Amino acid sequence: MAGAEPGAGPAGGSNLKSRVIVGAFLAVIAIADIWVGGPAFTLMIGAGVGLVLWEWGAMHGTPQPWRIAGLAALAGACLMAHLGRPVPALLLLLGAILALLALSILLRAGGKRWISTGLAYAGLPAVSLIWLRGQPDGFALVMWTMGLVWATDILAYFAGRSIGGPKIWPAISPNKTWAGLLGGMAGAGAFSALFAHFAGWPQSLPLMALLGAGLAVVAQAGDFFESWLKRRAGVKDSGTLLKAHGGIMDRVDGLVPVACVVALWASQQRPADYVMRVTEMLA
Template identity: 40%
Template sequence: MRIVSAIVLGLVVLLVTYLGGLPFRLMSAAMASAIFYEWCAMRPGPGPHTAIAGALLAGVMLVMILGQPATILFLVLAAALLVLALHGWMSGAGLGTVAGLGYAAAPALALVHLRADDQSGLFAILFLFAVVWTTDVMAYFTGRTLGGAKLAPSISPGKTWSGAVGGTVFAVLAGGAFAFHENAVHGVLLIALIALVLAVISQIGDLFESALKRRSGVKDSSNLIPGHGGVMDRVDGLMAAALALYLLAALLGGAESPAHALFNF
């Protein structure tokens, strides 16, 4: 079941990424919704506060699905976070659910505006996938082969420094090779440096989710994906890296067309 689920999910994600547009926005919204559901399951808050948060997330996702500009989207998200924070303060619910809303929604908005509807966006997302997946796979195999000191034994006992470094090195090579083959705007070196940042960020995202699960006393974020656990278990590093890539590309080329700062088609 685990292998079948992985193959089916991988093919669906690649197909929807290729299609872009509305299908990609819907997939991103579904991922954000699942992540927020899992966050609330692990860190349950007062019912009314969680219901308000869910309604705010639905509103942000609707604006995203309708294809609004990045500036408007992030302003809507900021307003939603402010409203939820004020309600949490007045009701005594705290800021845990506010953090969950931002954690779920911000990377989804980043993914959508990285992809956009052109070839540059497609290759930006494929670059992201290549770097994050290479980091995950090679960190596992390098760590298993070399062993050594634990990276964060109190959070994720299986991870080692050798795996973290190995995954990062191979991710930089993968990112550089991708840039060499495609039309990288600023050359191979900058794309390789971006791959380095993304590899580190994706592993931090993985550790953050592991810490969240450990604090909540659960092995998986949910059982939404047969044989794999939850959505957060599969995309924790990807979502963190997606937000980082969007911010870096937006600094280079603007918030509305960030992918054009990376690949030119």
């Protein structure tokens, strides 16, 4: 989804309008659930990554029992992350990934090995987002993460469509341009700096702008990876849940890697700790 730049055509306007409506609807639901947090947020993330894993399995022809085993591991990891135990959650994911991989090798079922990769693809961002929401400044952290991806999408779309120019990797994603990438980086960088300023985070604004621009590239990489997966599987969309707008994977391809990188960054920077200290000083 990150930086989608559909080509011009007679149906371009209606397609954009439809995408905006669907995107706005999903965004409102997501923001409300992020605000509520707690079990509701964990359930939303668990349901979302469960659908991602199911679509992943369908794309690779993975039998349902293998997908169900992956869903069970995902549910356990989400529960552990919700209980504030991200390390055991990651260890559970790792154990399930290795077990499924070993079983597929033992049974010489090469096609089923992809479920192990799918479990990592769905599980890592799930644990990351649930852990981020559980931090003292969790709402801001998750909204910043989501906002970065949305800013990348929107600015990349309009920059790529209005400027055009050379394609980045036409064999994988024929509509992505360098102009769109730069537009997405500029949008994400500006959003990141403004958000950090109003959230009261202690990092310098130039640093936050650079971080936002870098994460825009990460979001684009996630988009290219999913495009490669679909071309490899010979499908146009990851699924049909959203009808003409594809599947859940098509909507979260940029968020998957960004959530993981943000969680890694936050675990080292802990901006929430600084915000809590400032709040205590002012109280």
